[in-house]
Structure formats: structure tokens, C-alpha cells
Amino acid sequence: MPTPLALSLGDPAGVGPELIGAAWHARQAQGLAPFMAVGGARLLQAAAATRGIALPVQIITDPAQAADVFPHALPVLGDADGDYTPGAPSRDGALLALASLNHAAALARDGLAGAIVTGPIAKSHLAAVGFAYPGQTECVADACGVAADDAVMMLAGPTLRTVPITVHVALSAVPPMLTSDLILRRAAITAAALERDFGIAAPRLAIAALNPHAGEDGRMGHEDAAIIAPAVERLRAMGIDATGPHPADAMFAPRSRASFDVAICMYHDQALIPLKALDFDNGVNTTLGLPVIRTSPDHGTAFAIAGRGLADPGATIAAIRMAGQCAARRAAQKANA
Ligand SMILES: NC(=O)C1=CN([C@@H]2O[C@H](COP(=O)(O)OP(=O)(O)OC[C@H]3O[C@@H](n4cnc5c(N)ncnc54)[C@H](O)[C@@H]3O)[C@@H](O)[C@H]2O)C=CC1
Numbered sequence: 001m002p003t004p005l006a007l008s009l010g011d012p013a014g015v016g017p018e019l020i021g022a023a024w025h026a027r028q029a030q031g032l033a034p035f036m037a038v039g040g041a042r043l044l045q046a047a048a049a050t051r052g053i054a055l056p057v058q059i060i061t062d063p064a065q066a067a068d069v070f071p072h073a074l075p076v077l078g079d080a081d082g083d084y085t086p087g088a089p090s091r092d093g094a095l096l097a098l099a100s101l102n103h104a105a106a107l108a109r110d111g112l113a114g115a116i117v118t119g120p121i122a123k124s125h126l127a128a129v130g131f132a133y134p135g136q137t138e139c140v141a142d143a144c145g146v147a148a149d150d151a152v153m154m155l156a157g158p159t160l161r162t163v164p165i166t167v168h169v170a171l172s173a174v175p176p177m178l179t180s181d182l183i184l185r186r187a188a189i190t191a192a193a194l195e196r197d198f199g200i201a202a203p204r205l206a207i208a209a210l211n212p213h214a215g216e217d218g219r220m221g222h223e224d225a226a227i228i229a230p231a232v233e234r235l236r237a238m239g240i241d242a243t244g245p246h247p248a249d250a251m252f253a254p255r256s257r258a259s260f261d262v263a264i265c266m267y268h269d270q271a272l273i274p275l276k277a278l279d280f281d282n283g284v285n286t287t288l289g290l291p292v293i294r295t296s297p298d299h300g301t302a303f304a305i306a307g308r309g310l311a312d313p314g315a316t317i318a319a320i321r322m323a324g325q326c327a328a329r330r331a332a333q334k335a336n337a
């Protein structure tokens with residue numbers, strides 16, 4: 001029996017809780033590995049009800065109980081709970097989201113959960129209750145003792161994978177942050193994770209340029225020649241199949257996409273816009289380079305549509321599926337070691 005996945009609630013006022021209920025409801029049709037929610041039994045039921053789902057829940061006290069409960073009820077670890085008021089984020093809701101996230105990360109770190117699937121949080125609301133990280137990526141990394149620079153965000157959908165080298169920073173902060181070392185470090189972690197967790201032997205990395213036309217021989221910026229091209233050379237010297245810097249405007253065209261397994265992008269929107277344009281309802285945000293598997297739907301809290309039955313569960317289901325597959329791959333590697 002696989003170790004169950006741990007799902008953190010996300011912000012209770014967002015779409016996260018209702019999508020956990022929708023995913024449990026679809027567990028058989030979607031062939032999902034067993035999972036448990038961390039806290040929120042009452043609010044999960046209320047959120048599911050807004051979608052017309054009568055969600056059976058069972059509070060468990062030990063993650064080991066989850067697999068037996070999962071076929072007939074959503075296992076919920078612990079009795080932490082809160083009010084469900086869709087679209088109206090609150091301080092109490094942020095505290096519950098944070099407690100659920102920290103608990104789920106600790107379960108994965110300690111081997112009591114096969115992986116963590118995080119529900120969407122509003123970073124500014126969590127910051128107001130003491131969350132000191134740019135996002136959940138760095139929080140889970142810290143729980144595992146991994147440096148933030150070594151926790152690599154990858155967005156993955158059926159048609160594309162992308163990695164932003166810089167993530168939650170202002171666009172004006174991107175050029176000063178970009179170094180050959182940072183690109184090399186994060187691209188190498190990506191290549192290793194694609195092999196280990198996704199079963200892609202010799203992954204092909206396409207490295208995006210920062211500037212229009214990859215800098216047009218220095219007429220439109222110096223970073224492509226001075227910083228990105230040397231990183232590509234160093235990756236190739238390490239035996240990694242890296243190409244670039246590629247002009248970013250053309251590299252997401254279908255012909256170009258067929259030539260790589262992952263696009264290494266220089267900033268958040270360069271990576272997330274093509275992914276969401278192509279795969280929004282199946283997009284997964286996963287963290288590479290950790291001792292645990294962590295996935296999340298690609299979307300955010302979507303407060304405006306919470307509780308209205310409008311949120312598509314596809315990305316949450318895809319995140320649960322990917323977490324189960326990656327965890328199974330790691331378990332098989334461990335068994336074979
Ligand atoms: N994994 C996470 O924790 C993430 C959290 N966020 C946070 O979410 C908050 C809102 O961010 P936004 O940029 O507005 O992104 P968002 O993803 O919440 O919403 C963007 C648009 O997509 C729609 N949408 C989102 N999820 C949907 C779904 N499942 N089905 C149908 N439509 C959906 C929304 O209604 C909205 O029109 C921010 O505080 C941000 O920090 C954003 C992205 C990921």
C-alpha cells in the first residue's frame with residue numbers, strides 16, 4: 001500500500017478546499033493514489049457542498065489510517081478547523097492555511113506522507129500572519145533543510161514544462177539577480193530531477209534568452225552573451241543536453257517545443273505565461289531538488305469564483321496524480337537500491 005499523500009488546505013476562502021473535495025469525488029475515475037487532507041474536516045464538507053458534493057469525511061489521528069479510510073471517506077488528519085466563507089479571506093483562515101501547510105510539509109519530510117500537494121494560498125495574506133517566505137516553494141524547502149536557491153520551481157502540463165530561474169521578484173530585479181552560477185545551479189537540478197522523478201533519460205534543456213532576439217549582438221542587452229551563453233556552455237561541459245540562449249518569442253511555437261523537454265526561463269512570467277496559455281486546467285507547479293515530492297495546482301486562490309461551482313478541478317487532480325507518480329517512482333528506486 002503506498003504511503004498516502006498529504007494535501008494542505010490552502011486559503012479556506014479560496015478554491016483550494018472545494019477542489020480537494022472534487023478530487024476525492026473523482027478519485028476512482030481518475031485513478032488517484034490515496035490522499036488525506038491536513039485539517040479542515042468541517043470546512044472541506046461545506047466547500048464541497050457548494051459544488052453539490054456530499055463529501056464524507058473521517059478524522060484520523062495517524063497518517064497510517066488514511067489508506068483504509070480513503071475508499072469510502074476523505075481522511076482528514078487532525079481536528080484543526082475553521083469557518084468556510086468563500087471569497088472572504090481572513091486572518092484566522094490564513095493561520096489555518098499556514099498550520100496545514102507546515103503540518104503537511106513535516107509529514108512528508110518525516111516519511112509519514114508520500115508527498116505533499118499544497119493548496120493555493122494568498123502570499124500577502126499569509127505574510128500578514130508571519131509567513132516569511134516568497135512562496136510555498138521556499139517554505140517546504142526550509143522544512144526539509146534545503147537552501148532556497150536549490151529549490152527549483154517547475155510548471156508542468158501535458159504539452160510543456162518550464163522553469164523560472166528567478167521567481168517572485170519584481171521584473172526590475174531580474175537582471176541584477178541573473179548570474180551564470182544561478183542558471184547553472186538551477187538548470188542542473190532540473191536535469192537531475194527530470195531523470196530521477198520523471199523518468200526522462202538525458203533530458204533536453206532549452207535555455208531562454210532574457211532580451212528580445214537574444215540581445216541582437218549586444219544591441220538589446222548584454223545578459224544573453226555575458227551571462228546566459230556561458231551558463232549553457234558550462235552545462236554542456238557537464239554532459240547536460242542544454243541549448244541556447246534561444247530567443248524566447250519563438251521557443252514556445254509547436255515545432256520548437258518538440259525539440260526540448262523543459263524550457264529554462266529567466267523570469268516568472270516568461271515561464272508561466274506559455275504554460276498557462278497552453279495547459280491552465282492541467283498545469284502543475286512542482287518543486288524540484290527536494291528530498292520530498294511537492295506539487296500544487298498551477299493556479300492561485302481565485303477568491304472571486306470560490307464557492308460558485310466555477311473552479312475547474314483539473315489542475316488539482318493533475319497535481320495529485322503527478323505527486324503519486326513521482327512518489328511511486330522514488331519508492332521503486334529505493335526498493336531497487
Ligand atoms: N500555488 C499557489 O499557492 C498560488 C497562489 N497564488 C496566489 O493566488 C492569489 C490570486 O492570484 P491570481 O494571480 O489572481 O491567480 P489565480 O490563479 O487565483 O486567478 C487567475 C484567474 O484564473 C481563474 N482561475 C484560477 N483558478 C481557476 C480554476 N481552478 N478554474 C477556473 N478558473 C480559475 C481566476 O478566476 C482568475 O480569473 C495571489 O495572492 C497569488 O499569490 C497564485 C498562483 C499560485
Ligand SMILES: NCC(=O)COP(=O)(O)O
Nearest residue numbers: 134135136137138285296
Ligand atoms: N506563480 C507561482 C506561485 O505563485 C506559486 O508559488 P509557490 O507558492 O509554489 O512558491
